[in-house]
Amino acid sequence: MSCVLLSSLSYEGNYGGVENSLRYLAKSYKNKSKNVIILSSSSTSKKFERVSVEDDITLVRFRRTFSINKMVNIILFPLVIIDLIISLFIIKRNYVIEKSICRNQFVCFFVNLFFRRVNVYVAPGFSHRQSSKTNMTLNSPTLAIRQKVHMLFDFAALRLSASVYVFSENMKEQSEELVSMFSFRKNFTKVKITKPGVDKMVFYPVDLEERDKIRSKLELPSDKIVLLCVGRCVKAKGFDYALQLLVKNKSTHLIIVGDGPELETIKNHAKTINISDQVTFVGACFNTAEYYQASDYFIMSSVYEPLGQTILEAISCGLPVIAFRNNVMTATYEIMGDMGVIYIDKPVDIDIHKVSLCLSNCNDIKYQDLKMQALARSYLFEWDYLADELLS
Structure with a gap:
């Protein structure tokens, strides 16, 4: 069974730009008679199910948290990676992935381990700009470490994915900045510019x-x-x-x-x-x-x-x-x-x-x-x- 795999760190189905993009892309592919799988972390409001079906779309989940205690979750973070890999094994074993489209740099690294040849990374942003002190309100002493880790995953998503898309010229410039930080390559032509859509059944003018x-x-x-x-x-x-x-x-x-x-x-x-x-x-x-x-x-x-x-x-x-x-x-x-x-x-x-x-x-x-x-x-x-x- 040939499928399109859409993946991100979270998917609640009705919140946020990245989640919205997954929902609307899934809807578009279903209208084109494509089978759709969405890979994301477990919903915060529902009991964990590894595989479920909603609106004729297969959802494959992995556990992102194991406790209500933040410190415990930090200690158990390796289990998140193991759980994500388990979900990817299930997808690899049971479905033929025609195209993979990923919208999160962390998830993208592991998706590329399984589906690199068909994986497209649609970048939501780049951490060296998005999470900088001038743009975010974060006073955590671990901010610099977290930003560096995010930057490494950003670079891996750019470097390993079969193709990369961004939504604007300034994002393309940021991708080039990031590549220059981690690589001696001067030319990086993999990144292409495209544009998202908007649901005109929801957003429309009134008199x-x-x-x-x-x-x-x-x-x-x-x-x-x-x-x-x-x-x-x-x-x-x-x-x-x-x-x-x-x-x-x-x-x-x-x-x-x-x-x-x-x-x-x-x-x-x-x-x-x-x-x-x-x-x-x-x-x-x-x-x-x-x-x-x-x-x-x-x-x-x-x-x-x-x-x-x-x-x-x-x-x-x-x-x-x-x-x-x-x-x-x-x-x-x-x-x-x-x-x-x-x-x-x-x-x-x-x-x-x-x-x-x-x-x-x-x-x-x-x-x-x-x-x-x-x-x-x-x-x-x-x-x-x-x-x-x-x-x-």
Whole structure:
């Protein structure tokens, strides 16, 4: 039985960019009459099952934790590797893998031991940038060690996989940086650029009447220009910059959907600059579509972002994007070009305030034009396109 193997460290089926990509790729391959296997660690909310079937997709799990005690789990980490290898043996013995697609560098190393010739690594990011002190809020004394280990697995995934895909030019540049750290090779042509998709059955625009109903349901102001940020609360997301959009514009309201180590710091910053009444903190949320549909603009405030799946979700809901043009490492221009986007020159207060005062409400002709441009850009991103490219 010929199958497509999709693998990552975790798969809950409804959370996070990497998990979403596995779910949508699986759906696309099922529509193409392919048999699909998903390899990931055990679900945090269910009893461990090595092999199960959900939505006609075979799930093969390995144990990632063996205790509720973190220190015990660190000591028992070798058992995670053994359990992962057991799962790979089961897959190797029972299925013919036509193509393997992996989205986690650690899992990728072991997948390559079994399926290197057909394994494609679709990189979610690279640790030397993503987990740097400037982008993450981590004060652990083991941070440097963990980052080095992650970098080694990043390099192994690049070096050993049959092919490698990334989602942006800046990710390709990062892959070249990483290779130069571990290898004398000057040319590394294995890495190709592609783009993910977005589920337009979930993320789609609504009319003003429906928007107002959603705002009422979510207890959001009906008479404000509503701005939206979505993502994990870490330094790289730049949510403190998003707050500055409200300082000199009392007609705006900001929604922040996400949780993380910086959340309390962001809340305190909102109090310090006297805009707490203009911000709604939602926390972690699995059904973000309504927040996109309730908003007027999406803010890509990140100073570092490998791609930005949230931009794709936002423009599929017809939201114009506000983003930085310079002094950041993001893929916003690759996604948007000059269509459906308002650029802030640099992440400094004077530039942010300048743009804030120029924001139009939903009835303005300029706003409607931006909205249609954003929606038009969303049609360039389809999961089926990615699924076909990874099989080719």
